[in-house]
Amino acid sequence: MSFPQPYAGASRAPAQTDTPLTQQFLTLTLGDELFALPIEHIREIIEFGGLTAIPMMPIFLRGVINLRGAVVPVLDLAVRFGREQTTIARRTCIIIVEVEQDGTTQLLGIIVDAVNAVLTVEPRQVEPRPAFGARIRADFIAGILNQNEQFIVILEIQQVLSVSEIADLIGVSAQAE
Numbered sequence: 001m002s003f004p005q006p007y008a009g010a011s012r013a014p015a016q017t018d019t020p021l022t023q024q025f026l027t028l029t030l031g032d033e034l035f036a037l038p039i040e041h042i043r044e045i046i047e048f049g050g051l052t053a054i055p056m057m058p059i060f061l062r063g064v065i066n067l068r069g070a071v072v073p074v075l076d077l078a079v080r081f082g083r084e085q086t087t088i089a090r091r092t093c094i095i096i097v098e099v100e101q102d103g104t105t106q107l108l109g110i111i112v113d114a115v116n117a118v119l120t121v122e123p124r125q126v127e128p129r130p131a132f133g134a135r136i137r138a139d140f141i142a143g144i145l146n147q148n149e150q151f152i153v154i155l156e157i158q159q160v161l162s163v164s165e166i167a168d169l170i171g172v173s174a175q176a177e
Helices: 163-176
Strands: 023-030 033-038 042-047 061-067 070-076 093-101 104-112 114-121 141-147 150-155
Touching (some): 023 104, 023 150, 093 114, 093 163, 114 141
Parallel strands (some): 033 150, 070 104
Antiparallel strands (some): 023 033, 061 070, 093 104, 141 150
């Protein structure tokens, strides 16, 4: 009886490749601006609908949805950035994201005007966040991507959707009313 011979290169370390690592981002639209979220935080994209408003919540917290038995808070990303509330239109959708906070994963929904495409980029294509001139808080920006002569703001999802900061804002709003 003969046994298969081990692969000749099995004892050597894997060959190093010159291919740079890539990262994927989902691009989305808010008003006339383009933003991107790292794809690893996105769980799913759903059609806007079935939103239940919660009384006495701040304007950025539009309500909750039932996602297969789980209650998921839904935030209006435009309002979180200090803008007007999103007008619901045909392409408006909710992006369900996973946010890590104190070792636990929290599901949150964010309302956006539209989702566009998934981009695969190399790290060298991402420029550092600007020190000034952005229309949102600097800590919300992870970097800037120049794609086809358009600038896309890459969001720092842990800051934008900071569960503790949002909880603090909800607490302040409830105390004010």
